[in-house]
Amino acid sequence: MRRLPPSSRTLLPRTELLGDCHSCVGLCCTVFGFSRSRDFATDKPAGTPCPHLASDFGCTIHDVLGPRGYRGCTVFDCFGAGQAVTARTPGHLTGAVFPRMKQLHEMLWYLHEAADRALDPDDVTDAADLAATITAFARLGASELLALDLDALHEQVRLLLVAVSDALRASYHSTGTPDPRLHPGAELAGRSLRGRVLCGADLRGACLIGADLRSTDLNAVDLLGADLRDARLDGADLSSALYLTGPQIAAARGDRDTLLPHRVPVPQWARQS
Template identity: 45%
Template sequence: MSDDHPKALPVTDRPALRADCANCFGLCCVALTLTVSADFAIDKDAGTPCPNLADDFRCGIHTRLRPEGFSGCTVYDCFGAGQKVSQETYAGQDWRSAPETAQEMFQVFPVMRQLHELLAYLTEALTLPAAAPLAAELRDALDSTERLTHRPSQELAELDVSAHRDAVAPLLLRAAELERATVPRRGKRRHRGADLMGARLSGADLRGAGLRGAYLIAADLRGADLRRAELIGADLRDADLSGADLTGALYLTQAQINAAKGNAATRLPPALTRPSHWGADGPADR
């Protein structure tokens, strides 16, 4: 590959990978299944519009989602797939005015979301200094994934996106391993897929830890050091991140942060935003 290959922009400079609800046809409010739980107040089948979806494709209770029992909606992130499907794949033609497109559009949306999530991970991997030896491979994977997002709707609906994810995943893992190897040896334990639900990890040194796919639901991570920890696929629902340091955490997403608890002392990567539902002081001491 030539040296003049265009370098991918950092995640913070990629607005296309951020949800733009104003340019989406409320796809997450229709295409996805909802199940009554602590996250959702109703059951809803995929393809059925949420009763709170207004005629203009906006949420009728957007400012009251949590008190109304829809905290899961405040956690969800489409990585910009909604506006991509709405404005590019279907050229601004919405499923209400063109109902013949609805079923296919709702199939395309989750495929596009997975592709955009991969774009976010690959873009981040290209910013990791230690992963420089993999730059050419990462750029090729980024380009191939980007090309898939521009396919016609019928091809996207039939795309084996799982196979593509499986092909890209080892490359992302290698990039993370190189970056994790730059931190002190202490704390680089592997907890891939580990069951750490409710674990008491307050103040733990988890620098460079491998937490890929770990279950950290309701874990006590107050004041923990998670710098350069790999968190791709980690379940952080209700994990207490008050005062934790996630600076440089690898493959951490906005959705994971939205699902966790934290406070003003929680240190986040610059690409992520502190959730509005986090209080200044965070959850009460346990």
């Protein structure tokens, strides 16, 4: 991976990793395609504007996306890539640059947390260093950004996130026999884990669709890439869960007693309960 000299490194603040639709030209509503499903009411080919995209790039059905069949839109987050591309990229290149910028910003989201949560000082340094390098990449011109090897970059970030997770989870001493169902990529759709103490479990990439996690202690649980669609989180404690994102939480269901990490945007269900 290309690295930049320390003198040129600055870190993109976490506040710039939150989507600001008012500063974007509706890139997510144009660049990405979707198929008719329970999350989208219609088919839309990639590269074509959504029929509900207004001339000022706002959404004409924003307040009723769920009832109108566009639940997928309510749980999407570009991690601030939309406004970054809109501000710095020539219009004819935004469609190509936006998905790659989103990947960079999402990696930065995780690296911020890794730097904050790592127990090993070397991991803290590595996370901050890698985040600073990716920040520099995100500020490259369109042609340079499009030439980046993102697969290699993803692998570096993945290895670091796993190392930080392993060390942190190991610090949570579990009593009793480990549950063999709880492992990376576990198929736990619809399962009841209600009231369980799962501290330190590794549920990276797990399928938790519709799982019952009410009143469950999920502190130091690795949820990187876990599918939480319609998972019940009423009264659950995720205040120290690892690698949780806004889209994951928005796709779940909880209540005012659900404890969330302070860094994660408050979902609509928490504001309404």
